[in-house]
Amino acid sequence: MLDVRNLHAGYGAVEVLRGIDLDIAKGEIVALLGSNGVGKTTFAGVLSGLVPAWSGTTRFNEEDITRLGAGRIVDRGLIHVPEGRHIFPNLTVRENLELGAYRRGRGNRARNIDHVAGVFPRLKERFGQKAGTLSGGEQQMLAIGRGMMAEPDLLILDEPSIGLSPLLVEEMFDLIGKLKAEGLTILLVEQNVLQSLEIADRAFVMENGQIRLSGKPSELMDDPDLQRAYLGLA
Amino acid sequence: MPSGLLPSHPLDTAMPDLAIIIPSVLNGITTGSLYALIALGLTLIYGVLHIINFAHGALLMVGLYAVWFLNVQLGIDPYWALLIVPPAMFALGYALQRGIIGKASHGRDENILLVTLGLSIVIENLALYVFRSDTRIVDTPYSFETVEFLGAFLPLPKVIAFFGALVTATVLWLLMARTDLGRAIRALAKERKGAELVGINTEHVYAMSFGLGIACLGVAACLLLPSYYVTPQVGHGFVLIAFTIVVLGGMGSFVGALIGGLIIGVVEAMGGLFLGESLGQIGIFVIFILVLMFRPQGLLGHKV
Numbered sequence: 001m002l003d004v005r006n007l008h009a010g011y012g013a014v015e016v017l018r019g020i021d022l023d024i025a026k027g028e029i030v031a032l033l034g035s036n037g038v039g040k041t042t043f044a045g046v047l048s049g050l051v052p053a054w055s056g057t058t059r060f061n062e063e064d065i066t067r068l069g070a071g072r073i074v075d076r077g078l079i080h081v082p083e084g085r086h087i088f089p090n091l092t093v094r095e096n097l098e099l100g101a102y103r104r105g106r107g108n109r110a111r112n113i114d115h116v117a118g119v120f121p122r123l124k125e126r127f128g129q130k131a132g133t134l135s136g137g138e139q140q141m142l143a144i145g146r147g148m149m150a151e152p153d154l155l156i157l158d159e160p161s162i163g164l165s166p167l168l169v170e171e172m173f174d175l176i177g178k179l180k181a182e183g184l185t186i187l188l189v190e191q192n193v194l195q196s197l198e199i200a201d202r203a204f205v206m207e208n209g210q211i212r213l214s215g216k217p218s219e220l221m222d223d224p225d226l227q228r229a230y231l232g233l234a
Numbered sequence: 235m236p237s238g239l240l241p242s243h244p245l246d247t248a249m250p251d252l253a254i255i256i257p258s259v260l261n262g263i264t265t266g267s268l269y270a271l272i273a274l275g276l277t278l279i280y281g282v283l284h285i286i287n288f289a290h291g292a293l294l295m296v297g298l299y300a301v302w303f304l305n306v307q308l309g310i311d312p313y314w315a316l317l318i319v320p321p322a323m324f325a326l327g328y329a330l331q332r333g334i335i336g337k338a339s340h341g342r343d344e345n346i347l348l349v350t351l352g353l354s355i356v357i358e359n360l361a362l363y364v365f366r367s368d369t370r371i372v373d374t375p376y377s378f379e380t381v382e383f384l385g386a387f388l389p390l391p392k393v394i395a396f397f398g399a400l401v402t403a404t405v406l407w408l409l410m411a412r413t414d415l416g417r418a419i420r421a422l423a424k425e426r427k428g429a430e431l432v433g434i435n436t437e438h439v440y441a442m443s444f445g446l447g448i449a450c451l452g453v454a455a456c457l458l459l460p461s462y463y464v465t466p467q468v469g470h471g472f473v474l475i476a477f478t479i480v481v482l483g484g485m486g487s488f489v490g491a492l493i494g495g496l497i498i499g500v501v502e503a504m505g506g507l508f509l510g511e512s513l514g515q516i517g518i519f520v521i522f523i524l525v526l527m528f529r530p531q532g533l534l535g536h537k538v
Binding site (some may be wrong): 048050070071073074075079080081082085086087088089090091095098099100102103104146150 | 418420423429430432433434
């Protein structure tokens with residue numbers, strides 16, 4: 001479904017991504033792991049067209065989308081739920097969801113709003129409320145719900161657990177499992193290594209703008225480098 | 235000294251009675267509704283682009299000349315021009331934002347400010363060159379007709395202007411509240427990255443916002459000209475008042491611009507009544523200073 005080859009990108013003169021190769025098959029949850037500042041969020045931005053690629057290619061459903069631009073990438077069904085949520089604080093929860101279907105999924109807007117309300121009952125209680133008044137966890141749910149409104153083929157979730165209490169983090173990972181059960185393909189960008197590996201089908205570990213390790217969670221858990229660097233095991 | 239030989243100073247006269255105050259207030263409300271329309275365009279553009287459009291007055295003047303030209307050259311009534319001038323002004327605003335302001339500003343607010351200031355100078359001097367500085371008016375059969383209301387005789391064009399401004403404000407409000415374009419404009423105003431992520435074409439929506447703000451000026455021009463005039467500098471006075479209204483109502487607030495416009499209109503009329511025509515506008519600027527001192531976020535604005 002997604003095939004990234006030798007992707008380079010950065011800001012100004014600083015190269016952040018230094019040749020990324022990554023692939024995702026339909027129906028998978030793929031985790032992209034790595035500590036702060038290794039380029040995970042930049043990578044997500046390049047995929048969704050917010051950050052221009054310097055070189056390399058991104059193919060999505062057999063189509064080259066590397067230089068398509070954010071709007072057309074949304075049209076194709078690659079939806080990015082960003083780190084920091086970036087919901088519309090001055091709009092109501094319902095309006096936020098409606099704008100999720102600004103380009104894609106317009107015809108099914110009413111049905112999809114019901115669907116999101118089913119997945120996030122807590123959002124439903126707040127439909128008429130301004131999104132800026134929601135708690136951090138609710139805002140995260142809204143950001144994901146807004147992404148679901150565009151009927152994604154591939155959903156990129158960038159740090160969905162950041163800033164949430166441990167209980168809510170647990171809930172968020174349960175929810176991502178639920179989305180997978182619905183048949184969604186997910187790229188989960190996370191620092192939370194252990195919990196991500198629990199629900200992922202495959203994982204990539206990023207370091208310094210490159211993919212350092214990749215494989216099934218069980219294989220990665222046994223890797224001594226990963227254990228030392230991210231799991232705090234000797 | 236026999237009274238009547240010298241013109242009495244306005245402050246010497248006793249409190250004018252209701253028969254004078256009511257017409258004056260009504261007049262102020264009708265004028266204020268046009269101010270509100272002009273301020274609505276300004277506050278819309280401010281809300282989304284976060285800049286004061288210094289070309290606002292110059293563009294109002296362009297609209298007025300368009301109405302005047304259509305009337306004098308083609309015999310089109312200013313109210314029929316409502317079908318032509320606002321759409322044309324919308325297109326002009328869209329093109330200015332997309333082709334000049336957006337491109338020349340490279341995303342920096344202070345640049346947008348300077349570009350609109352430059353635009354206003356260019357437009358005004360073009361108008362001076364083409365139309366000269368003569369004062370132009372249109373002659374319509376209804377220019378001097380009046381409508382009686384609460385014992386006051388109001389000029390018909392002003393009454394039409396009041397209802398026209400009300401309808402325009404309502405349409406604009408519905409557009410902002412109920413349509414995808416309106417939601418996209420409001421979303422982009424506060425959260426650009428989120429807007430890009432849901433696939434909103436930001437350059438297009440910025441230009442649509444600017445176009446809508448300028449279209450308001452087109453409507454104002456059609457409603458204004460039957461009871462007013464046009465010169466290349468006519469925009470200056472209006473833009474200053476519109477700016478005061480936006481500050482009074484709260485930067486970016488729609489309802490604030492409406493209420494603010496009406497208040498300013500009445501204040502101006504009352505000032506004219508009690509202090510004399512030439513000092514009439516002093517109240518507006520007193521209000522401006524008081525608002526900045528005691529409620530800088532405006533009547534309906536949010537604390538920054």
